[in-house]
Amino acid sequence: MQGLHSEHRQFQPASPYIPHISNTEGVHESIESNRVQQKVERTIDCRVNSCKLMGEGARVNVAVADRILLHLLNHISQTDLHTVTNEITRRGISVACAVHPPNVSRSMRDLVATGVVAQGMRLVRGENRRQKIWYLTSLGVEMAVSAKERLSDTPVLVRSRNGDLLEIPASEASDRLRADLNLLSVLMHSQHEGALSYGDIRFGPIKSKTIEPGSVRMMAGAHSTYHTEPPKTREIHGRDEERRSLDLWFSGTEGICTVTGIAGCGKTTLVADWFRTHNSGIEDMLVMYYPCQPWDTAIGLTTSIFHRLGLGPKNNIDDSYDLVSVLPPPGNPLDHDLLRRRLTATLIDEDGSIGDKSKLFLILDDVHNLDKEGVRLLGVLMQVIEASDSRMIVISRSSPDFYDRRDVMTRGRVAEIALEGLSRNELEMWVESIGLSDKISAEVLYERTGGHPLAIELLELYGEMNHRDWIRFLDSEIVDVLPDEDRTILLALSRAKRPIPWKELSESVGYVGRPPKSLVSRGLMIELEDGMWLHEALRSRLKMHTERLD
Structure with a gap:
């Protein structure tokens, strides 16, 4: 292959990413870089017996100033730290950018003179004395971002898992190689070695190709966990006394009603049929029917309630009390007291942010499937329902224990309906x-x-x-x-x-x-x-x- 020849070009004031500043000829020459004039060559991959035409631009050559800007942009988080790592010292910049240490100091003088980079003295981890460090200014950040966008389209050669030689943009190389490489590392490997190979041990372990599920996004998928009315069930026979009990409860002062009975005795059928025939007062409420499953958690049920209220990034509801922040990060417990306070304030809706329908009508089916945290959540919801003048029906095969017997007998907080067989x-x-x-x-x-x-x-x-x-x-x-x-x-x-x-x-x-x-x-x-x-x-x-x- 014919040898490569390069020629130095003088800096042009109309450069797309460096403004013209007088008396900075050194940095201009560094940033402009040496342009490679290369004849078209044909690369033959013997593994697949195919030919790939390589044109001008296939050979990577990154200017020293661009390397430094990319490197400092990768470590922009250390700008205001008291103790930093050696990545922004002369030694660290020299290793990352493949530049001789004296040339680092020389390039930095030009960049500091143009106001692109600032310097200071910091403590360095693992060192006993303070050292000089460099970081980007606001102008330098803008120029580094511009350089990153421009260099992301640089074509690089990648040898895939199957051994095929591919030419792709530098920004896609890390994903194609399934490696944890930033743009500067991709360009440096490509410049000095020509091609990056899949599975290279220097790139670290191969990343899993699994895609993060949508549930990591707040509220994602919550709409599929509940319904806005009970399910359509079979025709109901009898149960006239139980219907009258539900009517009496809804028109009374108790906020909670529990419907219990053995499996298959018609608990859900009774509630669904009563709901369809009793429209007075329900049309002005936010109805939520939630069938509890053995795998349901208190956090999942809470997320569905927030979604029913219209909270979330895609809705226009004003979360005045920052209710969504109550949901904890993965692996952390739910703060029940904070949830009770904020959910109550949201449902009372003094500012009218939710709208006309600010009262909940919760129908929680099969709550016997909930764990201890879920039962605690039912106690929280009981207090919220009472404070916000809402309603909640709890359907269970066993008698719930999130309330006291005095709440039924003397306090008038809970109504109970125990279903038996038909008469x-x-x-x-x-x-x-x-x-x-x-x-x-x-x-x-x-x-x-x-x-x-x-x-x-x-x-x-x-x-x-x-x-x-x-x-x-x-x-x-x-x-x-x-x-x-x-x-x-x-x-x-x-x-x-x-x-x-x-x-x-x-x-x-x-x-x-x-x-x-x-x-x-x-x-x-x-x-x-x-x-x-x-x-x-x-x-x-x-x-x-x-x-x-x-």
């Missing part, structure tokens, strides 16, 4: 509506299913009283997930024909202590005046199990 009269009406009253008695149906709505629906679909899907549902949702001790207690109750006092029942199964809270809170075992008894639907299923064992 015999409701079952009779349902059986008549599906045309099976002459085949199945409501009494027998109640004894077999306990009035569980899911069992009646399967009867309507398949005509079987104990359909396998009904049995499988009870097993997967209740029976199979019970601890052995709890299952033993329930099996003993299923054999009985009347309620059994707890002392007699515990002695018969060898259990020591009070009745298991998990069974009582979920309504699986009921405490009556005569003793302990089972939920009828579960009793029917366990009787089938005990008969098979006997």
Whole structure:
């Protein structure tokens, strides 16, 4: 290949990135750089048997002044530090910019004279005495940014992972090589070695190609975690008393209503049907239906509430109380007290920043899936709901414990609705509506299913009283997930024909202590005046199990 020839050019005042300043011929010559006149050459890559035409500009040659500007721009954060690293000393600049130390001092004198760079004395880490350092002025920052934009388009040669020789802009080399290289490092390697190779050990470990998920951006994806109304459910049968209880609660002073019952007894169906038929007073509220999943966290639920309020970078809501900053960085706990104060102030909305709808109507489904932090958040939301005159319905399989029993009995803060199976009269009406009253008695149906709505629906679909899907549902949702001790207690109750006092029942199964809270809170075992008894639907299923064992 023909040797390279260069010629020195005098500085032209019309340079695109250096203003004309008198008596600075040295720096002008350095910044302008030596222009390379190169004939077109053809580079043949033997690995792929292909040819790549290399034109003028394929050979990199960066002026010393440009190198210094890029290097100091990379360390602009050390400008006002009392103790700095050696990267902005003469030795550090010499190593990074591939310039002999005496030439660093010579170039710096010219740059300081033009007002591009300033100098000072600082303590250097690992050194015993103060040393001279250099940093960019405001003019120098502008010129360094301009030089970086211009040099980013410089073509460099990169040998890819497959061995192909590619010519790409210098700004793309780091990503293509999957290495942690800044622009100056890319240009220096390219200038002195010609091509940068994938996997070069000097470039450090190869970075993972995984892309950061969108969830690292505040509020991203929150819209997919909740709905603005409860889901559309099946037709509801009966539950007239429970509907009246919901109407009474909404028109009263209690801010919280809890709806509890075993799996599949129609809790969500009841709330959804009541919501669709009760429009008075709801249209002026921000409705949020959130189905809690086992993987949900308190921070995730809080983020969804903020999103429902309209907070976030893409919305025009004025976050007057900086509510979004309450969300902690990853790995840090949520400040519940700060959340309570700021969320309450935001919902009261004294400045009218949210608009006409500043009251929340939260419907939190399956809250039994929340962990301890989630339960604490429910206590915070309870106080916020009361202070802002909002409403919240909590749906759970077990009795929630984020409030005190006095809140229900004497303070009037919480209303409770415990769902059981449908009554015999409701079952009779349902059986008549599906045309099976002459085949199945409501009494027998109640004894077999306990009035569980899911069992009646399967009867309507398949005509079987104990359909396998009904049995499988009870097993997967209740029976199979019970601890052995709890299952033993329930099996003993299923054999009985009347309620059994707890002392007699515990002695018969060898259990020591009070009745298991998990069974009582979920309504699986009921405490009556005569003793302990089972939920009828579960009793029917366990009787089938005990008969098979006997």
